[in-house]
Amino acid sequence: MQKLVAGIHQFQNDIFSSKQRLFERLVEGQRPLALFITCSDSRIDPSLLTQTEPGELFILRNAGNIVPPYGTFHGGEAATIEFAVAALKVKDIVICGHSYCGAMSGLLNAEKLNDLPAVRNWLSYADSTRRIMQENYDHLTAASDRLTATVEENVLVQLENLRTHPVVAAALARKEINLHGWVYKFETGQVFTYSADSEQYVPLEGTLAVPADKEFPAI
Secondary structure: OOOHHHHHHHHHHHHHHHHHHHHHHHHHOOOOEEEEEEEEEOOOOOOOOOOOOOOOOOEEEEOOOOOOOOOOOOOOHHHHHHHHHHOOOOOEEEEEEEEEHHHHHHHHHHHOOOOOHHHHHHHHHHHHHHHHHHHHHOOOOHHHHHHHHHHHHHHHHHHHHOOHHHHHHHHHHHOOOOEEEEEEEEOEEEEEEEEOOEEEEEOOOOOOOOOOOOOOOOO
């Protein structure tokens, strides 16, 4: 806690003053560039990763960067997505998974969740990811390879879940929003984006946004 308090003092004394005009402008409202959905993992910092300022990202975080299908879970995820798209008019939504994800490790190793019933219930919204791994990835025997594939597949599953939200479906039909699937390797700084054309993840550098009418493959 002492480190947190010291950080606040440093922010107030050294950083806020240099960005004071920015914060004053934010009183008038926010116009974020994107809704960024990612994991709660403390090793992931969306603003640091994207080098964005306050007011530029609308961020939704939870264990495993999960988006429950619309109507199956009455929580903050649906409200956040709805507000971002309908009220804030974001033009892009990113679902960003990451390397060494503990939630995805738990999905693969259910015994780790015996004493974590809330986590186990939450991960039921990634059950399609678990089934995909179980039925299609027997050829991956190394634990690290299976975890990487699980992270990647889960991003695609959650993108499909995102499409079930009426506000997102309507914006896609009007071609007013783009969906992006990213995987961030925090140990190397690399970011990979899913390419619907090649049906694989490719380095983000030099790639363009996926058109709103570009369909992701069926999950």
